Amino acid sequence: MRTEAYGSEKGGVAGFLENPVVGMAPWIIFSLLVGPGRFELAVGLALLSAVALVVTGRIVNRGSSWKILEIADVVFFAVLAVIGALASDGTLRWLETYAGELSNIALTLIAFGSIAVGVPFTIQYAKEQVDPALWDTPAFLRTNRIITAAWGLAFLVAALAGAYGDLVLHNPDNLWTGWVIQILAIVAAVRFTVWYPDVARARARGERPPHTAGFLAVLAGLLVPVGIIVLIFEDGLWWLGLVLILGGGYLAKVLTNTASASSPPSP
Numbered sequence: 001m002r003t004e005a006y007g008s009e010k011g012g013v014a015g016f017l018e019n020p021v022v023g024m025a026p027w028i029i030f031s032l033l034v035g036p037g038r039f040e041l042a043v044g045l046a047l048l049s050a051v052a053l054v055v056t057g058r059i060v061n062r063g064s065s066w067k068i069l070e071i072a073d074v075v076f077f078a079v080l081a082v083i084g085a086l087a088s089d090g091t092l093r094w095l096e097t098y099a100g101e102l103s104n105i106a107l108t109l110i111a112f113g114s115i116a117v118g119v120p121f122t123i124q125y126a127k128e129q130v131d132p133a134l135w136d137t138p139a140f141l142r143t144n145r146i147i148t149a150a151w152g153l154a155f156l157v158a159a160l161a162g163a164y165g166d167l168v169l170h171n172p173d174n175l176w177t178g179w180v181i182q183i184l185a186i187v188a189a190v191r192f193t194v195w196y197p198d199v200a201r202a203r204a205r206g207e208r209p210p211h212t213a214g215f216l217a218v219l220a221g222l223l224v225p226v227g228i229i230v231l232i233f234e235d236g237l238w239w240l241g242l243v244l245i246l247g248g249g250y251l252a253k254v255l256t257n258t259a260s261a262s263s264p265p266s267p
Contacts, residue, residue: 024151025053026046027046027106027107027155031182036097039099043084044081047074050070057070067125072110097172101163104159104182105155107151108152108156122193139201139204161181175233184226187219195214213259214255217252223249228241
């Protein structure tokens with residue numbers, strides 16, 4: 001009997017894991033683009049990408065099942081598009097300010113709600129890539145719960161950051177709350193989605209799992225571009241930009257070396 005947490009005949013674990021990430025693309029596009037004067041653009045691109053993903057999925061893989069996330073994508077952004085088209089100027093301004101938080105909260109509820117009902121949304125993608133013999137194994141189910149929860153947490157962080165920028169700072173386009181924190185949360189979830197199944201698979205096989213430093217090294221490396229952004233857009237915080245660039249580069253190197261040193265020797 002196979003014991004892997006994941007196995008795939010359609011391009012490997014990474015190929016399977018890209019599917020739920022792609023399914024969340026409309027939400028990511030919307031939450032990052034929406035803001036004063038950009039509601040119509042954000043919701044239009046999000047809806048267009050949601051419909052394109054559904055149509056492409058049905059054409060490329062006609063046996064593919066309908067996904068919770070796909071349906072939520074189209075319904076949510078179609079409703080927002082209709083509301084935006086009929087809204088008064090005051091309502092439109094409210095949407096421009098808070099729709100990003102609404103979308104992040106909606107996806108947070110979808111993620112944790114799907115876990116609560118026993119169908120974490122990543123599992124629907126996984127079942128199309130994984131041997132059916134693994135569908136009911138504890139490792140497979142647990143891994144999907146954890147990955148789905150990671151995405152729910154990422155969008156919760158993004159929602160809280162956006163809300164702080166809107167309600168406390170009164171600045172929806174604040175560099176940190178509107179962009180940096182939200183992007184880092186999403187990238188962290190993407191990285192975790194790629195990294196964690198290797199951990200689950202190694203544990204299921206009784207092998208030593210990849211070191212957490214491998215996951216953290218990529219996140220540390222992101223501090224370098226953040227530092228560059230700070231140097232460009234935050235004149236009064238040039239020193240912080242330098243700290244992030246130098247500290248992020250050094251930390252990424254240390255973590256990468258730690259992960260490499262802890263990797264099991266090749267047979």
